[in-house]
Amino acid sequence: MGAPAKKRAQAEKKAQGSSNDSSSASRDPTQRSIPKSIPRLDGNRDPSLAAPIEYTRPVDLKNISEFLGAGGWYAARGITIPSSLPQRPKNFNTFGKETVITLNTFNVVKTPDTVVHQYDLHFTGDAQDYTKRVLLKKIFNSKGVKQALGEPSNLWVWDGNKLAWSGKRLDRDDYRITVDLDEEQGRPTKAGQRGNKHTVHLRHTRKVDFTNLRAFLQGQASWGNECIDTINFLDHVMREWPSQQYTQIKKSFFQRGEQRFDLGNGVEAFKGVFASLRPVLDDKFQKSLSVNVDVANGTFWRAQQLTRAIGQVFNCTPQQFQTRFKEARRDWKRSHLKKDLRVLRRVGVSSTHTKEPVQWTIEDFEDREATEVTFPDPDDRSKKITIAKYFKQKYNVTCMPGVPVVKMTKKIRKENVYLPMDVLSIDANQRYNTKLSDKQTSEMIKFAVTLPKERWAAVGHGVKLLNWANDPYLRHYGLQVSTTPAKVKARVLPSPNVHFGPGSKEAQLNPRDMVAGRWRLDGRKFAINNKDRPIKAWGVCAITGRGSVNPQAVQAFFQKFVQIYESHGGMVMAHPQYGKTPWMGPGNLADGGEMVQKVWNQTGNRYNQTPNLLFFVVNDRNVDVYRRIKKSCDIRFGVASQVLQAKHVLSASPQYISNVCMKVNAKLGGCTSVAKSNVIPKVAPKSASIPTMVVGADVSHPAPGAGSGEAASFAAITVSADPFFAKYWAEVQTNGNRVEMVTTSNIDEHFGFMANNWMQRIGQGKPPQRVLYIRDGVSEGQYAAVLEEEVRDMKECFKKLGCKELPKFTVVIAGKRHHIRFFPETGKGDRNNNPLPGTLVEAGCTHPFEFDFYLCSHVAIKGTARPIHYQCILNEGEWMAAELQSFIFEHSYHYMRSTTPVSLHPAVYYAHLAADRARAHLNENPVSSGKKESKADQQSSTGSSSKNVEIAPLMAIQNARGLKEVMWYI
Template identity: 80%
Template structure:
């Protein structure tokens, strides 16, 4: 909820928010309205739309703190808080066993009670772009500014952009300060060069007091922009001193000079500390403020010569790089070299050929070397001089040839600046933003993963680094943080009764195995098997490579074992009158491209005189391109279920590995591994089982940052439960523009609508569900409202289009993984690694003061410290009881079809992850074969993060002639 129920009506007046497209407080936020509070694009909102940056407006959204909750974001946007927003349940969950948990949160012992003055900052002068944080930092830290603002006597807090706060009000509310950075740096501006003079405009805008926040936390007032201002200020006060001593990346701090861990490719990692202040329901059941402290793992460019970095990125020698460059010149714009060099964009470098290093920022590598790149000769402006000749004449340096020069972001006299790569060095402590390679990712995991005791030691070290007791800014503003962590009484929820199929030697899992979160499939039969679709016409292709291809006898032995174990789990393999149960087997050649799969398909079909219903491929390694090529042909061209195996596992033929493969094969043919039966929900919600319920999961995955991400597609995946046990799920995936976070209206109409109709026909007996549980993954707090106002509204429209007289009641839960809350059980109360047991539920100490959220750890971490999932209920039309919803989510983690452990995330969302990742194989721009059989689909135009028009082609559709869309094809 937004605050105490009686005072919610005291929110911002309607007149303040009418211009922002708000609606009345009583309006259902999922219903369609003519005026929308959030802009839409291609059906739904593009999250990268920029709001006006004007800090004199109370509802400005720039740089406000996290963890405000949905009501806080409604207030920040000037929109009336809807009455449908679920409030924190009056009673906490009392089921299961109590468990003492230490959290990595630290309560604020004393908040400021003085008045703080907030100032708005603006800049003008010689610079063309005043959004560059490096320039703004130089201006702010200049002696001219410090003197004018009365520092160090008066300690100012700055947000590194447009806001600043002071404990004392300046004599003038409107102050302009002139700064000459060239003079301050001891290098006067050269005649004829562009100056480096700036003016910072400091304007008083408002008082930040703590009365409103205290009243809100004490239940005496609702959310207000004053509360948000105060939390924003406190969050920046917490970071000010640390940002001056350490390298700051958002809310994380990294010690300069700390020991680095080499990830290869010119990238290194090191650990830091994360700290964030937020309002919480604390461990003493008080609404207060708390600071979340955790380990931060950062990746940074190694500080070294740019030439060395380029060579490391491409893992080659300098002569090899020159060959690559010459080859790329044939078609530079389409070359992979140009694309991969984009990862250096915006990297800061310094010159090595001058006494006083000059700092530059890389814009791009260009298709010119030092002899080809020219600029106006400083000695004779009527002539141009090459970069090579200039450096030889002025510095007596022979620059490297046959390698690209670097164009910088800064221009001189409107001319681009070109620099040779061999006179540049990458500056220290710069974040590496591009996606890591597989090898780098593996190294990063080894570096980042730590056991709970080690992670807690790192948290304590982080608290010592932050050193709150000695922080001059905290002391100056009267903020005190308790250095002792929060300790809460958590609950370990009761495990469900996990059941397997009839004929199993052990039809259920022992209680001890359920609590430990791991069991075996030995002598157990799958709970669901599609008897109408046994393996009957199938083939096995072993892809031939020079090394790593299993010999034919090993493959035959593996297939024999697979049949034996699959049938042992209840799976069906039909015997052919002539060939028995032995599949077609043959080799495959990657040089054939997509035609390799066609040859396997044809050979298998000819053998059985019927279309294949299952194909198996054995590959030599984890090559994602080979995998996607196979999946694209099987899924799109032939609509057949397929399984890819690694040769080394085929060679070892481990029964446990084969059982894992069997689980996936069974799901792809229409089955499910096990079913979780609740022992608790029938007691706390007796009518629950009789209410027709549909579970929906959704996730939107975006391209990794770095090269070509501005033109790449995002993928929206939606899953819908396909049986009454919620064990199987249909999935539909489609491109979703470029970095568009909300699932577009067209995607919901086409794909959710299709599955909703399927559900009504096959499960609902022609009727819609009475309630829908929609679990949405991957959205930030600022986008919660858009999920309701756009995605849920569009889903309801789908049911209307299907002719439903009564629209299902929606309950919407956001599942969040990207947070820094961790559980640390008392010694001996967790698992063998010190992690919490599956089912550990935390409702206090780190949760929102008023809204309905909780943290649930439903799995056992194989490595490192377990990360709980943060679930927040933002709509509850279905009137789920809190204990029922928590238990339902936990119990379903035990019936994930391809695992013999409970999983961390509700399977509906987990499956959406898998489907979105699998859909990358269905992209339309890489043909299955030679491309002759393909036609280009109509492209959708969206505006992506690059602010340029981006054409995103839809995925190629999965044919359903053989029922592939009706099973879990993505597993």
């Protein structure tokens, strides 16, 4: 299909130029998050070449809109759209009940009918670095440039980088404008100083013609550069006016006066509006354009003195910070303080010691105080003067002792600039990019999660903020957007029959519980119990310390556990001497890994056999303690383990114990329930007899911020392990640093192992006829790579396993990072007026031609439900639309550890769980053989070079007792 991945990558590498941002890249919050390079959009790294970007080449994807679908991205790369790309089915799903859903999308009712001229911009002049967005913004918005371009009568649209559009063509196709920023600001350049003159070189590259877009939408033309250019231009027109009024972060806008919400540690949140234009199949089933409007929740640094911010970040007084700094200086490079201070890198600050504040950007913190750093004395350059002495003499400022000085990104006369932290103040409206702490996340959820009624009111507020009717750019170019939201006819798909084990009081869920999306396990037995792995040699370790539980409470809890587990059909073998009481004893965290060793030994000695289940009662939700326990149990002993919180053990609620029972049963080879379809036998009667394997995959990356340039990404793959698609095997491995596609070696080793397992256990020596591959979390630009790399590698695995006939692959991308929301009519949703489980939307917000749909399969406990966007990008297995939609929805009902349907297909959900659990398997020792290398998206202190990052593989699970055969990650 199209060009092979390798050739495509080579072609792109030749065609693309460098767009690495410098270390002193934009510190302006309105520009900081504009995508700097293709990886932000499609996962392919920009090569480090010095050649200028040529926008007339179709392979230069840097600036295109995300919402083009798979076909649009093929066309943008100059590759023929493969005939195998599934198109929208002719008929919509007719199963279930019809319901009316209001969407947060607004139709474009009028598009421009004039020709718009596109210009390529190139900046030259006195600056050393023309990748700084703040500088480019100053130049483009200067009086001299605006006047030369004919503003305000002729409004220009600029992408903030290298493209600009105008309704009028300039009198020359090569046009140069020179501007002196110092002169414009009324302070001419002094003798000996570097000048501030800049030239903007505009070159006419093409006309944006709207007739091609109309022809495409009417089905009379296929994807081409003209369509992509037009959508790209319209998307920028939509953003131009709001970006001038509000703080812009990508496609979201934040009004400066909005109410702040303190998240703690110097970080605050406030709400904004997200807006994005895209081609859709609209609510009237016309192929047109639509604008998606939603609430955006942004996290920002609090504008305050830097010293105060540091006190909040580290939750300490100035004296405590001085003590920490003193201790860290003993081994500064390896100190935790140096690492933790990275969170403040690239933060914009203003100096407060001068009459006019000067803006700077933090590069790093030094292991020296203001009394120890010297620089040439401005009054006598033959002498050196300390920062502390200079500030006292020049500004009468006494620098705070015992704290590090701050190194800035900007250099003066090629010398590094260092400033005392106590004369710096963090600038307002700067995005906080680092992962939030658990406490901050909890606060953010309180702030961000709102019920549908409030969410819809916020969408309305956002539409008013965008004020399309009075937008001068929309008016100038003739773009008109309706303020009436799209309303679509959706379907609530029929629920499956959910079956439990024989002997249950109610062997099947009643329809009322199915629609409510919540049921109880009382009186129900597991569909499959742990008869093959009964609990026999088991131990309980109650960790001592603050908040621990007394032994009597632990004993009472496990008596209840045995009673409830057996009531659900679980098997606990009675020991001749100890009956059904486990070994119980205290554990001390100070023992480290030896704590688990002691529990293992004492449990084994008691039963005179290797343990098959260990429980640990922990005192709080400390992730490090949790991972230490899991690492020992999984890697060293290969034993199923369950961690419980002390407070839950103390309360011993039957519902909590039932939830624990579900997880324990899964870890011992059982399964909670099985969903049987009411729809698929009608749509595809032969479906049940076709051997089918379901595969889920997810690649998770380290959170942005300190250390993420060296941290591992994790690739998790799950494979269905039974004919009901209830149980899943899972394999996880490191996947380089920020490498989005699952590597060939990971698929060979890990998918290959599970595929072989499937053939031996389920396929009776034969491969499946169909594979349904559900891939999580890739953007449209990466769809082709999923097929050309991951699916290709999976097919190779089957070849290596000796399969003469390869399975037919159907590939579905599951996306949750989108802004589409469903708002049912009052009284037609659940108690919060969220959509009912099974709500399927196929128009109003979907692609005009490709096979995608939005499905809300769960009940949102809090806030507004987020549907999942599913797009089918390959359908060799010839799944019918209704069959695929029902299959995905119905399986959400037998997620192993929940008595609710879940939002995402379990194959992908389990991949998330496995990836998260496998973080405990990180090999913290030095890198050994088997390392994975990737180019880190990281810059050195100068911002010019990248380095190879070596990522160690995970430590292998001890599988002597078959831990990998069960759902160890659940």
